[in-house]
Amino acid sequence: MTDKMVGAKIVAIRFQPIGKVYHFDASKVADIKIGDYVLVSTSRGKELGEVVSFVTNRPEIHEEGVKAIERLATAQEMVMRRIWQERELEMLINCRDQAAKLGLRGVKFAKAEFSYDGSRLTFLYSVEGDESVDLKELRKQLRKIHRKSRIEMRQVGPRDVAKLYRGMGACGMEERCCSKFLTEFSPVSIRMAKAQGVSLNPQEITGLCGRLRCCLLFEYEDYIEARKHLPKRNKRVVTPRGEGKVVDVLPLKDAVVVQFEDERKIEFSRDEIEPYTELQALKDKVNQPCDNHQEENVRARKDEGPL
Numbered sequence: 233m234t235d236k237m238v239g240a241k242i243v244a245i246r247f248q249p250i251g252k253v254y255h256f257d258a259s260k261v262a263d264i265k266i267g268d269y270v271l272v273s274t275s276r277g278k279e280l281g282e283v284v285s286f287v288t289n290r291p292e293i294h295e296e297g298v299k300a301i302e303r304l305a306t307a308q309e310m311v312m313r314r315i316w317q318e319r320e321l322e323m324l325i326n327c328r329d330q331a332a333k334l335g336l337r338g339v340k341f342a343k344a345e346f347s348y349d350g351s352r353l354t355f356l357y358s359v360e361g362d363e364s365v366d367l368k369e370l371r372k373q374l375r376k377i378h379r380k381s382r383i384e385m386r387q388v389g390p391r392d393v394a395k396l397y398r399g400m401g402a403c404g405m406e407e408r409c410c411s412k413f414l415t416e417f418s419p420v421s422i423r424m425a426k427a428q429g430v431s432l433n434p435q436e437i438t439g440l441c442g443r444l445r446c447c448l449l450f451e452y453e454d455y456i457e458a459r460k461h462l463p464k465r466n467k468r469v470v471t472p473r474g475e476g477k478v479v480d481v482l483p484l485k486d487a488v489v490v491q492f493e494d495e496r497k498i499e500f501s502r503d504e505i506e507p508y509t510e511l512q513a514l515k516d517k518v519n520q521p522c523d524n525h526q527e528e529n530v531r532a533r534k535d536e537g538p539l
Contacts (some may be wrong), residue, residue, distance in 0.1 A: 402445070472504055478491075
């Protein structure tokens with residue numbers, strides 16, 4: 233980071249309510265505060281975004297990616313932004329109608345987004361599988377309907393589509409995690425479900441997006457750390473009730489369920505159990521007879537008599 237960047241005032245800006253944050257230099261804007269809307273230049277043109285935080289962890293910022301904020305948004309620009317947003321649903325319906333007339337299959341249009349001044353209209357869509365879809369004719373028809381804006385098509389993934397659709401989560405939350413607070417999606421694997429003892433039934437581990445649920449990631453590291461200190465299933469252990477076999481592991485309770493020969497199953501905390509193999513090895517070592525060399529040394533000491 234250069235000396236110029238060290239003295240800069242860096243803020244995080246978000247362009248969508250629950251969207252990814254981007255860093256900008258606010259040094260030239262006086263009295264800027266959280267909640268202010270500002271005008272910035274991006275790779276897609278001018279954008280209007282909201283200041284959501286001041287950045288204090290500066291080493292994580294790469295200076296080449298930080299642009300300066302142009303200025304605070306005016307009241308007129310905020311009104312324009314609201315007016316264009318109210319037209320987005322209308323344009324999305326028009327887009328779907330034109331796509332149906334053109335016979336487009338395997339493509340789902342999820343949202344229409346106007347830039348704050350209406351100069352750009354972006355349609356977010358997803359496709360089934362890995363097939364590519366030619367949208368040139370659709371873009372051409374949409375230009376005839378709305379000539380004042382530049383028409384763009386942007387493909388997004390199934391998780392992004394589910395985020396846009398919102399709705400109740402499978403756990404009972406009024407709003408799914410992706411729509412409520414997740415700003416970025418992290419990879420989720422079936423291994424995470426197995427580590428947490430979650431049923432591998434597709435209906436139970438799959439979200440509306442058709443992918444593994446994001447919540448499988450939330451407690452995964454806690455489960456992994458807890459399991460390091462607990463015996464695995466089918467391991468034999470010694471408990472206050474006797475010797476048995478581990479049939480279930482309860483990482484978040486720091487406990488295991490042990491089954492005895494009479495089929496009883498009892499839950500024990502980690503402090504109440506000992507590994508059977510280690511205890512058996514210790515007993516064998518204590519009861520192990522001296523080898524020939526040790527026996528000779530013992531006899532030699534006896535023959536020498538007391539000192």
